[in-house]
Amino acid sequence: MEKRFVYFAQLAAVFVLVVGCFLVLRPFLAATLLAAVVCVSTWPFYLWLLRRMKGRQNMAALIMTLALALVVILPLALVAYNLADDVTALYDWTKQLLEAGPLEPPVWLQGVPIIGKSADEYWHLIATDQEEMDALVKRSLEPARNFLLAGGILLGRGVLEMSLAAFIGFFFYRDGVALVRFLDVAMDRVAGTHAAKVLGIVNNTARSVMYGLLGTALAQGFVATIGFTIAGVPAALLLGAATFLLSLIPVGPPLIWGGAALWLFYQGNVGWGIFMLLWGFFLISGVDNVVKPLLISRGSNLPFALVLFGVMGGVLAFGFVGVFIGPTLLAVGFNLMQEWVPRDGMG
Numbered sequence: 001m002e003k004r005f006v007y008f009a010q011l012a013a014v015f016v017l018v019v020g021c022f023l024v025l026r027p028f029l030a031a032t033l034l035a036a037v038v039c040v041s042t043w044p045f046y047l048w049l050l051r052r053m054k055g056r057q058n059m060a061a062l063i064m065t066l067a068l069a070l071v072v073i074l075p076l077a078l079v080a081y082n083l084a085d086d087v088t089a090l091y092d093w094t095k096q097l098l099e100a101g102p103l104e105p106p107v108w109l110q111g112v113p114i115i116g117k118s119a120d121e122y123w124h125l126i127a128t129d130q131e132e133m134d135a136l137v138k139r140s141l142e143p144a145r146n147f148l149l150a151g152g153i154l155l156g157r158g159v160l161e162m163s164l165a166a167f168i169g170f171f172f173y174r175d176g177v178a179l180v181r182f183l184d185v186a187m188d189r190v191a192g193t194h195a196a197k198v199l200g201i202v203n204n205t206a207r208s209v210m211y212g213l214l215g216t217a218l219a220q221g222f223v224a225t226i227g228f229t230i231a232g233v234p235a236a237l238l239l240g241a242a243t244f245l246l247s248l249i250p251v252g253p254p255l256i257w258g259g260a261a262l263w264l265f266y267q268g269n270v271g272w273g274i275f276m277l278l279w280g281f282f283l284i285s286g287v288d289n290v291v292k293p294l295l296i297s298r299g300s301n302l303p304f305a306l307v308l309f310g311v312m313g314g315v316l317a318f319g320f321v322g323v324f325i326g327p328t329l330l331a332v333g334f335n336l337m338q339e340w341v342p343r344d345g346m347g
Contacts, residue, residue: 030318031164033325038068038165039172040203041210046173061173065166073162079241080155155245158320165321201339205331212295213248213324219287220247224257227279231272233260243284248323249311253284306330 025032039046042064050060172179183199225240233239239256246252257280264273292307307327314326 028164028168030321030325031161032168033318033329034161034165034321035168035172037206037210037324037328039169039176040206043176043203046176057174057177061170064173065170068166068169069163073159073166075241076155076162076245077159079245080152080159082238154315154320161319161321201335202332205335206328208295209328209331210324212292213327215295216288216292217244217247219291220244220253220284223287224253224280224284227257227276227284228260231260231264231276231279232269233263233276247288249315253288254280257284303334306334 046060046064049063050057053060053063221240221244224243225236228236228239239260243253243256246256257276261273261276261280264270264276307330310327310330311323312326314322314324314329316322318325
């Protein structure tokens with residue numbers, strides 16, 4: 001009886017310790033997971049750099065951390081900072097424009113098949129009726145501004161999370177060799193002879209998902225910048241950077257190239273507006289259907305639905321950094337299930 005009491009007391013103490021550690025580390029969970037995903041994905045580059053630095057771990061880890069800050073964190077911080085200012089300025093300019101007097105619809109609007117005449121009449125109705133104009137502002141401008149400002153806040157939190165992840169990643173890089181040895185021993189006790197295979201699945205899956213997400217985002221941002229430049233859209237480089245960021249979220253890029261097309265239409269450039277729609281639909285968004293599956297499938301046979309759930313659920317659970325964490329966690333779990341289920345079924 002006494003031995004059983006001691007056993008349960010020890011078990012309760014371990015449980016309290018684990019829960020306490022989790023509560024202490026919970027605020028840093030998202031940054032730690034992101035740092036782990038980034039370090040696993042870039043580990044081959046770190047090992048190459050470590051050889052070039054002749055084994056100086058601190059210097060190699062510092063260079064990798066600074067590279068992450070320059071390539072990802074700094075551009076994200078600039079976009080988040082400019083987004084807040086631009087949204088406020090755009091809102092004020094649009095509101096002043098609407099309050100200045102009737103805004104005539106573009107001449108080409110009547111010529112649009114089927115809906116052109118109705119759209120032109122509705123435009124005139126809103127432009128000449130102040131109550132309708134006020135109602136339109138409340139229905140569209142205010143929610144749009146709040147949505148974009150919320151996006152800016154989300155990006156700002158993402159910058160903070162990524163900065164913390166970069167700080168944690170420095171220690172993951174520096175002590176990575178010892179951590180890998182520890183994981184090998186721990187996984188050997190948990191998974192036995194399958195430990196090496198499980199770790200291989202985790203590494204390949206994490207890298208393929210990260211390469212797929214970032215590779216697709218870079219490709220879409222590059223193609224979008226070319227399209228904006230050809231069509232004569234202002235701030236093509238900034239819009240390309242915004243496309244890069246929003247491409248991490250499903251149906252994000254159409255918000256950018258669709259808005260650019262609407263601006264071209266309003267300016268009277270119907271031909272360039274149609275060009276922008278075609279370029280966006282077939283090339284910018286088409287990249288997502290070609291590059292992402294190609295890169296992700298190299299190490300993970302992940303269905304599109306899981307990628308979608310991983311991104312959206314990751315954002316809800318971890319904020320902006322969940323864009324990377326969510327799909328990676330689901331991909332690792334999915335691949336491990338694929339590996340274990342046939343073996344268990346045959347056993």
